[in-house]
Amino acid sequence: MSTVESTLPPGLVRAQPANATGGGSLDQSSFLKLMTAQLKFQDPFDPVDNKEMVGQMAQFSSVAGIAEMNQSLKSISASFSGTRLSEASQFIGKTVLADSNVAAPDADGIYRGEIDLAGRSEKLTIDLVDSTGKVVRSRTAGPIEAGRVPFSFDSMSEAGTPEALGNLTVRVSGGSANSIATWLPVSAVGLSPAGTGPVLNTPVGPVDVATVRGVS
Numbered sequence: 001m002s003t004v005e006s007t008l009p010p011g012l013v014r015a016q017p018a019n020a021t022g023g024g025s026l027d028q029s030s031f032l033k034l035m036t037a038q039l040k041f042q043d044p045f046d047p048v049d050n051k052e053m054v055g056q057m058a059q060f061s062s063v064a065g066i067a068e069m070n071q072s073l074k075s076i077s078a079s080f081s082g083t084r085l086s087e088a089s090q091f092i093g094k095t096v097l098a099d100s101n102v103a104a105p106d107a108d109g110i111y112r113g114e115i116d117l118a119g120r121s122e123k124l125t126i127d128l129v130d131s132t133g134k135v136v137r138s139r140t141a142g143p144i145e146a147g148r149v150p151f152s153f154d155s156m157s158e159a160g161t162p163e164a165l166g167n168l169t170v171r172v173s174g175g176s177a178n179s180i181a182t183w184l185p186v187s188a189v190g191l192s193p194a195g196t197g198p199v200l201n202t203p204v205g206p207v208d209v210a211t212v213r214g215v216s
Contacts, residue, residue: 088189088198088209095183096200096207097214101170103128103182104203109155109162111137113170113182119146121175126151128168136165142174167204181213 095106103111111128121144128137137153157163170180184202192199192208199206 088200091186091200091209091212091215092188093186095185095216096202096212097181097183097216098200098202098207098212099179100182100184100204100207101180102167102204103170104167104184105155105165106183106185110152111155111168111182112150112152113180114148114150115170115172115180116178117144117146117149118176118178120144124149124172124174127171127173128153128165129171130165130168135171136168140174144175183214183216 097114103113105111115126117124121142123140123142124144125138125140126149127135130136139151139153155163155165170182172180182204184200184204184207186200186202186207188201189198190201190206191197192206198209200209200212
């Protein structure tokens with residue numbers, strides 16, 4: 001596409017408008033102004049080809065459409081995130097059952113959870129182990145059939161006083177567990193860094209709302 005270049009007398013430079021801004025993005029209004037100016041000042045001996053003009057308009061329409069669609073998707077996503085976050089807030093102050101081999105005490109100092117036992121166990125042992133590898137709580141029972149096996153341990157010492165045991169790892173022996181879940185107190189809700197939705201803040205870390213098995 002050819003355009004007529006205007007010349008200036010030697011020693012003169014073309015002045016920029018007072019409101020000129022460089023490096024800005026070309027929006028729909030700016031494109032229409034540019035296209036109008038292009039048609040107005042085109043070389044009459046070499047006018048813009050119709051196909052070229054249609055191609056430019058189609059390209060701009062496509063880019064503009066994608067930009068508007070992205071903005072709409074962001075708005076919808078933000079709306080859904082806000083709604084889901086509001087719904088997740090109902091878990092604050094409650095205890096949820098979630099997949100985790102780490103247990104934390106509830107408001108009463110009780111460690112609770114359940115094991116999905118893969119098969120029958122003649123002698124099943126469930127231990128709670130601290131960060132040093134020491135078994136601080138243990139229970140053995142049997143025979144036990146396959147399926148859900150709930151467990152609970154208190155945090156009281158032999159003298160009957162509360163102990164600050166912190167988070168404890170659940171260890172199973174004498175049987176095979178398909179999964180281990182523990183009851184965890186929820187202190188707050190937030191959004192997942194990965195953008196997958198709201199998460200529940202617990203003493204053992206964030207828990208995806210979608211993985212919650214129960215609420216108490």
